[in-house]
Each structure stands twice: as structure tokens, then as C-alpha cells.
Amino acid sequence: MSGLRITVWNEGVHEAEQDPPVMAEIYPHGIHGALAEGIRQGLPEASVRTALLADTEHGLPEEVLADTDVLLWWGHRAHGQVDEAVVDRVQRHVLGGMGLLVLHSGHFSKIFRRLLSTTCSLGWRDAAEQELVWTVAPHHPITEGVPNPLVIPEQETYSEFFDIPAPDELIFISSFDGGEVFRSGVTFFRGHGRIFYFSPGDQRYPVYHQQEIRRVLTNGIRWAAQPDRPRTAPDVAKLDRRWR
Numbered sequence: 001m002s003g004l005r006i007t008v009w010n011e012g013v014h015e016a017e018q019d020p021p022v023m024a025e026i027y028p029h030g031i032h033g034a035l036a037e038g039i040r041q042g043l044p045e046a047s048v049r050t051a052l053l054a055d056t057e058h059g060l061p062e063e064v065l066a067d068t069d070v071l072l073w074w075g076h077r078a079h080g081q082v083d084e085a086v087v088d089r090v091q092r093h094v095l096g097g098m099g100l101l102v103l104h105s106g107h108f109s110k111i112f113r114r115l116l117s118t119t120c121s122l123g124w125r126d127a128a129e130q131e132l133v134w135t136v137a138p139h140h141p142i143t144e145g146v147p148n149p150l151v152i153p154e155q156e157t158y159s160e161f162f163d164i165p166a167p168d169e170l171i172f173i174s175s176f177d178g179g180e181v182f183r184s185g186v187t188f189f190r191g192h193g194r195i196f197y198f199s200p201g202d203q204r205y206p207v208y209h210q211q212e213i214r215r216v217l218t219n220g221i222r223w224a225a226q227p228d229r230p231r232t233a234p235d236v237a238k239l240d241r242r243w244r
Contacts, residue, residue: 096231099221156205
């Protein structure tokens with residue numbers, strides 16, 4: 001899958017406010033910059049662009065989405081500031097076959113909640129605890145080359161109950177120091193589109209610099225991309241009686 005077209009979307013709020021204070025040290029080029037760097041490393045022939053909340057149309061006008069095979073979405077503080085017209089546009093492209101990777105607190109994003117039709121609520125605690133990401137689908141392409149478990153030294157804790165529909169595929173389950181468990185890697189099919197949610201990646205920790213995490217995201221992009229599919233959502237079709 002050479003020549004994939006990838007768009008990395010980030011609110012950019014934590015970077016603008018330097019919250020946490022170590023933000024510039026951990027992600028000097030922003031979370032979107034670290035994600036883009038990892039993608040370029042793993043997919044050197046891909047075309048990678050970034051987009052931010054503050055950009056015109058949040059950096060996601062029609063021409064950008066039409067030129068995107070896979071969209072990565074990182075959000076946390078400004079879900080409510082995302083314009084509904086942009087959400088409508090992203091949803092239409094996902095239903096038409098664009099891949100969507102939803103990362104960390106993007107579970108509360110308008111686009112993810114709309115596509116899943118649930119609250120996407122969960123339990124959490126931020127105490128810099130170790131996360132172990134366990135592979136439960138070892139033959140799935142997203143897990144190729146990923147250690148089991150994948151060890152994240154410090155990360156925000158997420159916990160069940162995670163209010164999502166039953167995933168179409170359960171890829172990873174995470175465990176934490178306090179005994180919590182969480183469905184940290186799941187996939188969904190919506191219309192012609194493929195969605196991969198992957199939870200590790202809080203702004204306080206350098207998770208997106210880990211090579212193992214970058215491998216997961218690169219694998220997820222390859223899995224979600226359908227560059228040869230015409231970008232049309234499923235539609236009603238009148239059938240002629242000619243099949244037998």
C-alpha cells in the first residue's frame with residue numbers, strides 16, 4: 001500500500017496552552033507532529049498532512065477529506081468546539097470508505113460518538129501507572145510485529161465499563177497497576193468505512209514516541225485504508241429480478 005494519503009487531526013489546545021507544562025518537552029512539534037513523524041517512519045511512501053482545530057474548517061474541508069485515505073483523530077479538551085458541519089462531512093466520508101483511527105480521548109469526540117451512537121463513557125485515573133497492552137487477536141493485521149504484552153511505562157489509566165457497542169473486532173485489552181482492565185483496541189465497520197480505536201496516548205506521556213505504538217498505528221492505517229474504493233456511501237438500490 002504505497003502512496004497512501006494520511007491526515008492527522010489534533011485539537012492543538014494542549015500545545016497552545018502548554019498544558020501540561022512539559023508539553024513542549026514531550027511533544028515539541030505537537031502530538032500531531034509526533035504522530036506524523038511515526039507514520040512517515042513506518043510508511044515512507046505515504047503522503048502525510050496535519051490539521052488543527054484552529055484551521056479554517058478545522059483543516060478538514062471537502063477537498064482534504066476527498067484526498068484522504070485514512071484520518072487520525074486526537075481530541076481531549078475541545079470536543080464541543082468541533083463544528084457540526086465538519087462532523088457531517090467526516091461521517092459522510094467514513095461511510096463512503098475513508099478509514100478513521102480514533103486515538104485516546106477521541107472516544108468522546110463528536111464523530112466517534114455519532115458513528116457508535118453511545119456515550120463512549122469510561123472510568124479513568126491519571127497517576128502515571130504502567131499499562132500492559134495485551135493482544136487478543138494475534139492473527140489480525142493490526143497486531144503484526146507488536147509485542148505481547150506491549151509495555152507502556154507510564155500512562156493514564158482507563159477502565160471498564162466502556163460504553164461502546166460490542167466491537168466488530170476486539171484487538172487489544174489493557175491492564176493497569178490498580179487491577180483495571182480496558183478494551184484498548186477495537187474495530188468497527190460503518191458503511192463502507194473501517195474504524196480503529198486505540199486508547200494509549202495521553203498528552204502527559206511520550207507514548208507516541210514508542211516504536212511499538214507507532215507500529216500499531218502504522219498497522220492500523222494499512223488495515224483501515226481502502227484507496228481503490230470509490231468514495232460512495234451505501235444507498236438504497238432497486239433490484240431487478242434477474243439473479244436466477
